Amino acid sequence: MGYQMFSESADKKIPQTSCGYYSQFVRQGGIVLTIVAYVSIFYFGAIFGSFFTVLGTRIPIKENFTTTRSHCIHCQHTLQTKDLFPIFSYVSHRGKCAYCSTKIDAMYFTSEIISGFVACLLYYFYATDLWQLAALAFVFSLLLVISIADYLYLLIPDRFQLLLLFGVLFRQAVLPVADWLGAFISFFVIFSLLFFTSLSLPDGIGGGDVKLLSILSLTFGLEPTLFIILLASFSAGSYFLHTHMAKGSSLQRRLPFGPFLAASAVVVHFAQMLLIR
Numbered sequence: 001m002g003y004q005m006f007s008e009s010a011d012k013k014i015p016q017t018s019c020g021y022y023s024q025f026v027r028q029g030g031i032v033l034t035i036v037a038y039v040s041i042f043y044f045g046a047i048f049g050s051f052f053t054v055l056g057t058r059i060p061i062k063e064n065f066t067t068t069r070s071h072c073i074h075c076q077h078t079l080q081t082k083d084l085f086p087i088f089s090y091v092s093h094r095g096k097c098a099y100c101s102t103k104i105d106a107m108y109f110t111s112e113i114i115s116g117f118v119a120c121l122l123y124y125f126y127a128t129d130l131w132q133l134a135a136l137a138f139v140f141s142l143l144l145v146i147s148i149a150d151y152l153y154l155l156i157p158d159r160f161q162l163l164l165l166f167g168v169l170f171r172q173a174v175l176p177v178a179d180w181l182g183a184f185i186s187f188f189v190i191f192s193l194l195f196f197t198s199l200s201l202p203d204g205i206g207g208g209d210v211k212l213l214s215i216l217s218l219t220f221g222l223e224p225t226l227f228i229i230l231l232a233s234f235s236a237g238s239y240f241l242h243t244h245m246a247k248g249s250s251l252q253r254r255l256p257f258g259p260f261l262a263a264s265a266v267v268v269h270f271a272q273m274l275l276i277r
């Protein structure tokens with residue numbers, strides 16, 4: 001009888017309790033593993049972001065990016081390994097050069113952070129579709145290189161546009177269902193619309209921006225590309241007003257539109273992905 005009671009209570013309690021502990025342990029372990037995975041992916045993205053920033057900085061002015069070591073553009077001091085850790089080096093030196101204390105353009109830090117976030121988003125949405133992951137990582141990396149070039153030199157080199165075209169066509173090719181007719185109609189409509197706008201308003205939109213948007217429309221489609229133009233115009237306008245009012249005078253130079261277009265393309269893409277889910 002005593003044994004029976006013990007056995008009954010044991011049957012009721014032990015399996016439930018141990019199972020509860022076990023599933024809790026697995027759940028917590030899973031959460032920890034997920035956090036470690038995303039932090040690693042974020043930093044991996046930041047390392048690539050740092051590299052693409054170098055490409056965008058050097059290629060337009062024909063500076064070698066394989067043999068020339070990274071250096072401070074102000075004092076020319078060659079950067080040591082400890083100065084090359086994305087995000088950490090910038091934060092530990094409080095955004096200044098470790099050798100001459102000149103303020104480093106926040107562009108470097110911003111592009112590393114953005115790349116980290118984009119890498120996490122790509123992994124979240126495309127971990128099960130490696131071709132799409134690779135194609136979009138290629139397209140978004142090029143958009144970063146293009147943004148850096150346009151931000152620094154107010155130009156988007158044609159070779160970047162050609163690579164982007166290749167990336168966009170590659171992405172179309174690996175889509176589960178690709179609407180090629182729709183892609184070419186979007187391209188034709190966006191190109192005609194922007195080309196005639198640029199002819200009638202020469203100071204409005206640059207030739208590089210027309211090419212960039214036309215290429216993107218091939219894979220983004222007509223409506224999302226119109227959203228990208230709308231969001232980029234709104235954010236560039238707000239930025240212009242903000243800097244205009246802060247400085248109290250007109251801007252020293254033309255505002256680069258490329259970074260706003262690139263950022264809007266990324267935002268519109270992931271917003272669509274969230275809406276689909």
Ligand SMILES: [Zn+2]
Nearest residue numbers: 072075097100
């Ligand atoms: Zn320096």
